[in-house]
Amino acid sequence: MAQSVQDKVIAIIAEQAVLEPSDVKMDATLEELGIDSLGLVESIFAIEEAFDISVPFNANDPEASGFDISSVRAIVAAVEGLVAQQAA
Amino acid sequence: MKRVVITGAGTINALAHDVAGTLAAFREGRCGITELDIRDKDRLSIQIGGQVHNWDPEAHFNRQQIVLYDKFTQFTLLAAREAVAQSGLTFAGSLGLEAGVILGTAGGGVNTWDENYRVVYEEGKNRVHPFVVPKLMNNAAASHVSMEFQLRGPSFTVATACASSNHAMGQAFQMVRSGMARAMLTGGSEAMLCFGGIKAWEGLRVMSKDACRPFSLNRNGMVQGEGAAIFVFEEYEHARARGAEILAEVIGFAMTSDASDIVMPSKLGAARAIEGALRDARVNPDAVGYINAHGTGTAANDKTECAAVADVFGHHADRLMISSTKSMHGHLIGGTGAVELLACILALREGVIAPTIGYEEPDPECALDVVPNVARQARVDVVLSNAFAFGGLNAVLALRRV
Numbered sequence: 001m002a003q004s005v006q007d008k009v010i011a012i013i014a015e016q017a018v019l020e021p022s023d024v025k026m027d028a029t030l031e032e033l034g035i036d037s038l039g040l041v042e043s044i045f046a047i048e049e050a051f052d053i054s055v056p057f058n059a060n061d062p063e064a065s066g067f068d069i070s071s072v073r074a075i076v077a078a079v080e081g082l083v084a085q086q087a088a
Numbered sequence: 089m090k091r092v093v094i095t096g097a098g099t100i101n102a103l104a105h106d107v108a109g110t111l112a113a114f115r116e117g118r119c120g121i122t123e124l125d126i127r128d129k130d131r132l133s134i135q136i137g138g139q140v141h142n143w144d145p146e147a148h149f150n151r152q153q154i155v156l157y158d159k160f161t162q163f164t165l166l167a168a169r170e171a172v173a174q175s176g177l178t179f180a181g182s183l184g185l186e187a188g189v190i191l192g193t194a195g196g197g198v199n200t201w202d203e204n205y206r207v208v209y210e211e212g213k214n215r216v217h218p219f220v221v222p223k224l225m226n227n228a229a230a231s232h233v234s235m236e237f238q239l240r241g242p243s244f245t246v247a248t249a250c251a252s253s254n255h256a257m258g259q260a261f262q263m264v265r266s267g268m269a270r271a272m273l274t275g276g277s278e279a280m281l282c283f284g285g286i287k288a289w290e291g292l293r294v295m296s297k298d299a300c301r302p303f304s305l306n307r308n309g310m311v312q313g314e315g316a317a318i319f320v321f322e323e324y325e326h327a328r329a330r331g332a333e334i335l336a337e338v339i340g341f342a343m344t345s346d347a348s349d350i351v352m353p354s355k356l357g358a359a360r361a362i363e364g365a366l367r368d369a370r371v372n373p374d375a376v377g378y379i380n381a382h383g384t385g386t387a388a389n390d391k392t393e394c395a396a397v398a399d400v401f402g403h404h405a406d407r408l409m410i411s412s413t414k415s416m417h418g419h420l421i422g423g424t425g426a427v428e429l430l431a432c433i434l435a436l437r438e439g440v441i442a443p444t445i446g447y448e449e450p451d452p453e454c455a456l457d458v459v460p461n462v463a464r465q466a467r468v469d470v471v472l473s474n475a476f477a478f479g480g481l482n483a484v485l486a487l488r489r490v
Contacts, residue, residue: 037388038351042294054133059293060387078196 098170107418138313138418313418383412
């Protein structure tokens with residue numbers, strides 16, 4: 001299950017970055033992947049649709065949103081958390 | 089080149105259904121942003137807005153008019169009636185041939201789109217009311233104003249998102265200044281506070297869930313508003329000859345395009361528009377006492393706008409006042425510049441600078457005098473009104489005390 005969340009999130013980020021999923025490293029930041037603020041908002045929308053979750057994210061102040069976007073790993077962990085909450 | 093003055097003003101917005109009430113709210117620093125009262129609010133994550141409450145179209149329009157007027161047209165007509173009444177002009181005679189109407193709106197008849205999509209998609213009906221198209225079209229409000237007041241000169245509608253009203257008023261200014269028209273009705277309106285209109289904005293994730301706090305470090309986004317403001321722009325000698333009361337003089341206008349990003353603002357584009365308006369007005373930067381900011385309360389706008397003002401004005405940036413009245417009436421999108429022009433008139437005529445309310449914490453990246461929370465008494469001679477739209481389209485107006 002955890003693996004599939006990771007794969008799905010990476011696939012979404014890869015599509016946004018126009019990269020192969022294998023080129024999206026877990027330590028990469030969105031900036032390194034060339035994803036700008038609009039791309040980020042679109043990725044979060046795609047994540048919400050893929051997992052049927054609601055991501056708390058305000059583009060004005062991403063750090064205050066409670067949804068860590070500092071790296072691909074952080075995003076995967078945050079989505080896993082939200083998916084687990086959803087299942088609980 | 090003719091001089092251009094404002095001889096009438098009208099409005100309806102979240103603060104009041106007229107100019108006097110709106111100016112009173114500006115003086116008091118009163119907030120018009122409330123819980124929304126709209127259909128399907130429970131399915132929205134945004135629950136607040138600068139909504140016009142106690143709106144009763146039957147009090148102003150007959151049944152035949154109401155079936156033709158979307159809310160954005162209703163707001164426009166109410167504001168236009170107030171403005172024309174104050175000006176004392178009648179356009180039924182020859183003046184109407186030299187007068188027109190240029191309005192700004194971003195969405196036009198959004199409520200009409202919303203209601204009729206529901207009918208066909210949600211309710212599954214296969215028939216809509218025959219007036220859907222004439223109600224929702226962006227130029228409906230301008231056309232109904234032309235009909236109500238017999239304005240038979242140049243008339244059209246401008247749609248440049250959040251700068252629509254400023255672009256519209258800039259066009260009207262240029263037409264009167266060039267002699268193409270003797271008087272113009274101008275301004276703008278927006279009525280986007282319906283389920284679809286708010287849902288669309290939610291998607292961008294730039295909306296605040298609690299308040300609009302421009303320039304405050306803890307700001308967390310914009311709040312939508314609705315309403316209209318309409319002005320009578322008139323050639324100065326014409327106004328003077330008939331002894332009209334002059335509210336302010338419009339002295340300059342400039343527009344620029346960032347040509348860079350569909351949502352992110354650019355300091356350079358904003359600065360060029362401000363500089364252009366000053367140049368067009370032939371005033372020095374240090375003559376400017378007050379700027380009505382675009383000031384949306386988003387991180388992107390507020391930082392960029394303050395940086396642009398600092399660049400253009402240099403040391404004088406620390407002496408002028410800059411406030412965002414969106415903190416009180418919300419962001420009226422295509423109508424916002426028009427309502428905000430009222431704050432410019434208040435500053436010039438009464439020496440009262442409308443505050444930026446909801447201001448809680450200084451932001452080092454917005455280190456200007458933003459007139460926090462409380463209105464201020466100050467004599468100013470020249471003011472600017474900024475509007476910087478999505479799509480990088482900027483429009484700045486300059487006004488002077490008469």
